[in-house]
Amino acid sequence: MLDTAHRGQTWPVSIAPMMDRTDRHYRYCMRQITRHTLLYTEMITTAALLHGDRNKLLGFSEAEKPLALQLGGDDPAHLATCARLAEDWGYDEVNLNVGCPSDRVQHGHFGACLMAQPALVARCVAAMRQATTLPVTVKHRIGIDDLDRYEDMANFVHTVAQAGCDRFVVHARKAVLQGLRPRENRTVPPLRYDDVYRLKADFPTLHIEINGGITTLLQATAHLQYVDGAMLGRAAYDHPYLFAAADALCFGDAALPHTRRQMLDAILSYLECWMAQGLPPYRIVRHLLNLFAYQRAARLWKRALSECTWAPETAVAALRGAIGLVPDEVLDAQPQTAEHAIVF
Numbered sequence: 001m002l003d004t005a006h007r008g009q010t011w012p013v014s015i016a017p018m019m020d021r022t023d024r025h026y027r028y029c030m031r032q033i034t035r036h037t038l039l040y041t042e043m044i045t046t047a048a049l050l051h052g053d054r055n056k057l058l059g060f061s062e063a064e065k066p067l068a069l070q071l072g073g074d075d076p077a078h079l080a081t082c083a084r085l086a087e088d089w090g091y092d093e094v095n096l097n098v099g100c101p102s103d104r105v106q107h108g109h110f111g112a113c114l115m116a117q118p119a120l121v122a123r124c125v126a127a128m129r130q131a132t133t134l135p136v137t138v139k140h141r142i143g144i145d146d147l148d149r150y151e152d153m154a155n156f157v158h159t160v161a162q163a164g165c166d167r168f169v170v171h172a173r174k175a176v177l178q179g180l181r182p183r184e185n186r187t188v189p190p191l192r193y194d195d196v197y198r199l200k201a202d203f204p205t206l207h208i209e210i211n212g213g214i215t216t217l218l219q220a221t222a223h224l225q226y227v228d229g230a231m232l233g234r235a236a237y238d239h240p241y242l243f244a245a246a247d248a249l250c251f252g253d254a255a256l257p258h259t260r261r262q263m264l265d266a267i268l269s270y271l272e273c274w275m276a277q278g279l280p281p282y283r284i285v286r287h288l289l290n291l292f293a294y295q296r297a298a299r300l301w302k303r304a305l306s307e308c309t310w311a312p313e314t315a316v317a318a319l320r321g322a323i324g325l326v327p328d329e330v331l332d333a334q335p336q337t338a339e340h341a342i343v344f
């Protein structure tokens with residue numbers, strides 16, 4: 001039976017799709033830190049899903065939910081098939097990427113360049129909505145190249161909303177499609193949060209989430225005065241334990257989050273389970289490198305993890321050894337009350 005527990009729900013905070021980062025193991029790690037934050041897959045192209053190994057591309061563990069699948073593509077029929085797959089596999093949402101500026105993606109004619117074709121995106125959304133009962137959402141930029149006036153974005157959102165999309169995640173930077181690398185497209189064009197606030201004011205019935213440059217939950221909640229949700233990307237990877245405050249601060253859940261020690265205990269069992277299936281341990285351990293960011297144990301921890309060879313026979317002992325290097329007061333630190341737990 002399909003799990004529809006999260007249907008119709010919206011989230012004040014989410015962790016962004018990130019290629020090569022937000023794989024199932026990262027998501028499992030983050031789920032030990034926050035129970036409620038919406039998690040995304042990295043972008044999966046329709047071509048990969050239609051022709052590739054679906055078990056590998058779509059597999060996730062129930063513990064990762066609520067979970068959104070992000071798709072990359074521009075063919076309404078292909079996207080519809082993939083949206084149906086998302087539902088069959090038990091995802092909670094399907095999201096269309098209209099923000100990626102990479103050359104590879106541009107050659108495939110999807111991602112950010114689709115902002116120039118709102119009618120095509122509307123057709124894609126309409127086809128996806130016909131194929132699934134899941135919420136269909138769009139993640140886009142505030143603009144691309146010369147198509148960067150507020151009115152251009154408003155026109156894009158208006159057109160796509162008419163096809164039935166009522167949730168948009170807006171990366172508050174335009175994308176420069178020629179001349180900037182993807183990394184530069186996340187730093188060079190200036191952030192224009194006011195454009196996203198204005199979008200919400202002009203389209204009050206749409207759910208508008210803001211993304212780009214948010215580094216603390218305090219900043220995230222400040223945005224919530226103007227928009228419905230905030231999505232964090234790099235901060236969630238560079239400082240994952242930041243999210244230990246999310247359940248209390250953003251979801252009103254007073255239950256204490258896991259300490260880092262409790263989180264690592266869960267990961268040790270998870271690691272053993274996956275190694276038994278032949279997974280190289282570093283595929284999981286790499287996501288732990290930043291667990292002690294901003295703590296005095298940070299450098300020690302990173303060095304300990306980086307210097308291990310991560311052979312399957314010794315991985316559990318190596319991880320236990322690295323944990324043993326961290327002072328107890330850091331491992332067992334209880335996140336502060338919500339008011340204080342903005343950065344720790």
Ligand SMILES: Cc1cc2nc3c(=O)[nH]c(=O)nc-3n(C[C@H](O)[C@H](O)[C@H](O)COP(=O)(O)O)c2cc1C
Pocket residue numbers: 016017018019020021042043070097099100139171186211212213214231232233234235
């Ligand atoms: C390594 C990396 C990979 C990314 N991959 C994707 C992706 O697959 N899909 C997507 O929509 N955005 C992707 N992004 C963009 C992020 O989702 C987000 O929009 C961007 O990093 C800005 O948010 P931030 O300032 O909170 O990091 C990626 C970002 C990074 C750093």
